[in-house]
Amino acid sequence: MLKALNEQGQAVIAFSQPKEKLDALRQERLTCPACEAPVLLKAGTINIPHFAHERDASCDYGAGESETHLTGKMHLATWLFRQQYPVYLEQYIKAIDQRADVLTKVKDTYVAFEYQCSSIDADELLARTEGYMSQGIIPIWIFGPNFRKPYQLSFYRVTPSMRTAILSEPYAKTPRFFTYDPADYSLHIHETDFIHQHNAFTTTSHEPISNWSLPHLFAHRAPQSNQTAGRQWLKQKQRFRSKQRQFHSDVERDYMNYLYSQSLHPQFLPSSIYLPAANYHVYQTPVYIWQTSFIIDCFNELEVGERFDWQDIVGMMDVFFHDRLTSAYPGQPIHPLYDYMNTLETLGLLTKTSPKEFEKVSDVVFPKTLDEALALDEKAIETMFHVPQTENVK
Numbered sequence: 001m002l003k004a005l006n007e008q009g010q011a012v013i014a015f016s017q018p019k020e021k022l023d024a025l026r027q028e029r030l031t032c033p034a035c036e037a038p039v040l041l042k043a044g045t046i047n048i049p050h051f052a053h054e055r056d057a058s059c060d061y062g063a064g065e066s067e068t069h070l071t072g073k074m075h076l077a078t079w080l081f082r083q084q085y086p087v088y089l090e091q092y093i094k095a096i097d098q099r100a101d102v103l104t105k106v107k108d109t110y111v112a113f114e115y116q117c118s119s120i121d122a123d124e125l126l127a128r129t130e131g132y133m134s135q136g137i138i139p140i141w142i143f144g145p146n147f148r149k150p151y152q153l154s155f156y157r158v159t160p161s162m163r164t165a166i167l168s169e170p171y172a173k174t175p176r177f178f179t180y181d182p183a184d185y186s187l188h189i190h191e192t193d194f195i196h197q198h199n200a201f202t203t204t205s206h207e208p209i210s211n212w213s214l215p216h217l218f219a220h221r222a223p224q225s226n227q228t229a230g231r232q233w234l235k236q237k238q239r240f241r242s243k244q245r246q247f248h249s250d251v252e253r254d255y256m257n258y259l260y261s262q263s264l265h266p267q268f269l270p271s272s273i274y275l276p277a278a279n280y281h282v283y284q285t286p287v288y289i290w291q292t293s294f295i296i297d298c299f300n301e302l303e304v305g306e307r308f309d310w311q312d313i314v315g316m317m318d319v320f321f322h323d324r325l326t327s328a329y330p331g332q333p334i335h336p337l338y339d340y341m342n343t344l345e346t347l348g349l350l351t352k353t354s355p356k357e358f359e360k361v362s363d364v365v366f367p368k369t370l371d372e373a374l375a376l377d378e379k380a381i382e383t384m385f386h387v388p389q390t391e392n393v394k
Helices: 019-025 067-082 122-134 160-164 214-219 226-242 250-261 287-301 310-321 336-346 370-385
Strands: 003-005 011-013 039-042 050-053 088-093 098-106 109-116 137-143 150-152 155-157 176-181 186-196 199-208 307-309 350-354 357-360
Touching (some): 067 088, 098 122, 109 122, 122 137, 122 160, 186 226, 199 226, 287 336, 307 310, 336 370
Parallel strands (some): 137 176
Antiparallel strands (some): 039 050, 088 098, 098 109, 150 155, 155 199, 186 199, 307 357, 350 357
């Protein structure tokens, strides 16, 4: 822990004290802000000055904190202080029995920063977020260097907890998550163009934390183009069609068995399958599975000119949307399937006759060769993202 209480009950921050003050603190009785038990000052020549319980203490306040976590909290507190925001380090909030790593106040709103360096279950992250928000506090989750795992250009591995913590409207201009590495002072803002299961395609901006201001976390928008996102999505579609499948999961095996029962293979699916949709990243069922079911079992059964109702369709498809992660933040409530209807309208397959009613205007094309499928994919992506078909996307 970075904070303790002195004999007068005043908060003492270890890392901000000069050596002379630290030497004087060693002579005082210092206690834990949570349990009021005695704590020891740890102020050597290597580690950050901090406080720790005596051995075998039952209180878990500050227990097991890594040097990275301590340093990251210190950097965040200093960063906010230099911007002249009030800083409440390791602030305990009694009403919800939670301790914020760093708490600040922006105008009339409190903001809690949680610097997460160790693994955390998505349900726990959600519960802690809901605790803060029940008190009118906006939590911002910033993940440590262990979470920053690029595996391809612009692609990151994201855990369920990171997916749960994506900050979106009305708090941020674009969906995003944050990582911070205190070793090089680099704060990364990862704007998520799309997430497919555990893989996030992001447009990432990174600077030393001193180059960012607090409003940047909410309002910064990286220079990007739909063409970039479109090319990356097209690569994923190409991989989906042509990759050699090994049955790593029951879900994938069941999907391939379903295609086999329809005398189909991913190579010959319509280009309207495997497309991004709003909020689909919080659902556990892969996007290509529910889109395949909609196109083959619902849309393909309709005649051109036939109308269908939103409530009927969402009821038929509901089984694919039971297993989901709950977003920590209230975002746009649009259903992924409804947004997919908007995409199919863009592709000229249907039209909306009212907000809750659609009409089929064209049949989907089932390609007969892989080359034809890839060409149709490219045309669909060009329509959606305005990607010139002359671009080299392979």
